[in-house]
Amino acid sequence: MKVLSLNFLTCAVKTCKTQSTSYPLHPKDAELVQDDIELNQDFLINLLPRIDWTALSTTATELGFPALPPTPPTSEELRADAKTLRDLHSLLLETQMVEGKLVCASCGHEYAVREGIANFLLPSHLV
Amino acid sequence: MSHPTGSHVTVGADAKPEPSPTTTTTTTASTSTKLHPIRDAAAQSPEAYEDEHVHSVYESIAGHFSSTRYKPWPFIASFLRERVASGSVGLDVGCGNGKYLGVREGADVHMIGSDRSPSLVGIARGRGFDVAVADGLALPFRPGCADFVLCIAVIHHMSTRERRVDALRKLLACVRGDGQVLVYVWALEQSSSRRGWDVNSEQDQLVPWVMKANQNKKDKESGGNEGVDTTYERFYHLYREGELEEDIRAAGGRVLESGYERDNWWVIGGHTEKTEKS
Numbered sequence: 001m002k003v004l005s006l007n008f009l010t011c012a013v014k015t016c017k018t019q020s021t022s023y024p025l026h027p028k029d030a031e032l033v034q035d036d037i038e039l040n041q042d043f044l045i046n047l048l049p050r051i052d053w054t055a056l057s058t059t060a061t062e063l064g065f066p067a068l069p070p071t072p073p074t075s076e077e078l079r080a081d082a083k084t085l086r087d088l089h090s091l092l093l094e095t096q097m098v099e100g101k102l103v104c105a106s107c108g109h110e111y112a113v114r115e116g117i118a119n120f121l122l123p124s125h126l127v
Numbered sequence: 128m129s130h131p132t133g134s135h136v137t138v139g140a141d142a143k144p145e146p147s148p149t150t151t152t153t154t155t156a157s158t159s160t161k162l163h164p165i166r167d168a169a170a171q172s173p174e175a176y177e178d179e180h181v182h183s184v185y186e187s188i189a190g191h192f193s194s195t196r197y198k199p200w201p202f203i204a205s206f207l208r209e210r211v212a213s214g215s216v217g218l219d220v221g222c223g224n225g226k227y228l229g230v231r232e233g234a235d236v237h238m239i240g241s242d243r244s245p246s247l248v249g250i251a252r253g254r255g256f257d258v259a260v261a262d263g264l265a266l267p268f269r270p271g272c273a274d275f276v277l278c279i280a281v282i283h284h285m286s287t288r289e290r291r292v293d294a295l296r297k298l299l300a301c302v303r304g305d306g307q308v309l310v311y312v313w314a315l316e317q318s319s320s321r322r323g324w325d326v327n328s329e330q331d332q333l334v335p336w337v338m339k340a341n342q343n344k345k346d347k348e349s350g351g352n353e354g355v356d357t358t359y360e361r362f363y364h365l366y367r368e369g370e371l372e373e374d375i376r377a378a379g380g381r382v383l384e385s386g387y388e389r390d391n392w393w394v395i396g397g398h399t400e401k402t403e404k405s
Contacts, residue, residue, distance in 0.1 A: 046214020120261040
């Protein structure tokens with residue numbers, strides 16, 4: 001599961017949907033792997049408005065990456081900044097969480113990630 | 128997750144169902160009451176019924192099922208190739224083996240798949256896709272996060288209307304204000320298919336999937352019995368014309384486009400203009 005995908009995932013528990021603390025999920029005991037993927041500048045620039053930057057900053061820090069700037073770069077800034085493009089590409093698309101847990105800070109439920117697959121099936125008491 | 132295999136007929140897939148007593152009618156002096164044994168059985172406990180007649184079946188047939196599902200449907204492929212902008216984020220709810228996750232070439236759209244079946248998700252993951260195991264009624268996606276959602280051959284496995292409408296509501300919740308939800312369901316009107324259902328057929332059906340003995344041998348992980356045919360029955364609610372549109376509206380959405388493709392009804396749904404905000 002790419003770090004990019006983590007930005008689109010939240011707790012599956014119904015009552016957590018309205019709780020701001022349920023997003024983003026927090027990686028725990030995360031094992032990461034780094035892929036080698038060709039950088040697609042236009043894709044990254046077009047993707048940027050879809051990303052919740054605050055959540056991405058939290059996830060990046062929790063996974064041990066250097067802190068992101070407080071606000072996202074504009075598309076013009078990103079186009080002109082090869083290093084930031086490279087760093088974002090590496091974080092979002094080349095980094096995968098393959099083992100560990102994703103924890104909801106609202107209900108405390110821990111979703112297992114095994115072999116790159118997160119399992120969001122809920123135990124019956126949380127359905 | 129499942130489609131009729133169309134022109135390429137695979138050994139053992141989707142056998143023609145035996146004539147069943149589900150269409151029996153009883154007439155009393157005052158009223159004419161149609162019996163709906165499948166619908167009534169499902170209504171007792173939809174979750175347990177779908178566990179037995181959908182989830183556990185797909186777990187058992189995953190390998191065989193996946194081997195018969197590789198060709199994208201033309202309209203869905205053209206939707207992904209021609210109507211999705213670069214940089215979009217898409218979800219495929221009920222992604223099965225992931226056959227739609229790689230349709231868009233050029234790696235300029237990010238797709239995340241989810242499915243209720245861990246075995247099918249494992250197959251999709253093995254192909255390198257980003258996938259999660261999740262229930263369609265308890266999706267783990269941030270509200271409004273996606274540009275589009277695919278949900279192909281999934282909703283017809285929900286055994287009550289309430290659950291089908293709820294599932295559509297959950298899909299709509301995933302897309303942003305101007306986002307699109309493309310839904311395919313099996314049609315009741317397929318008199319030219321080898322199943323021969325038509326408008327007068329029972330809408331709630333158990334459809335057999337036959338795993339041939341030789342397939343069981345090849346695919347021991349599927350849980351079949353080596354050397355014997357195994358028949359699994361999957362629950363389907365066959366949609367009549369206009370019903371999917373009604374369900375989209377009941378879910379609080381609006382119909383942007385709809386049509387029929389090879390024994391399936393499809394709809395592109397979105398938020399109503401009142402709730403639309405980008």
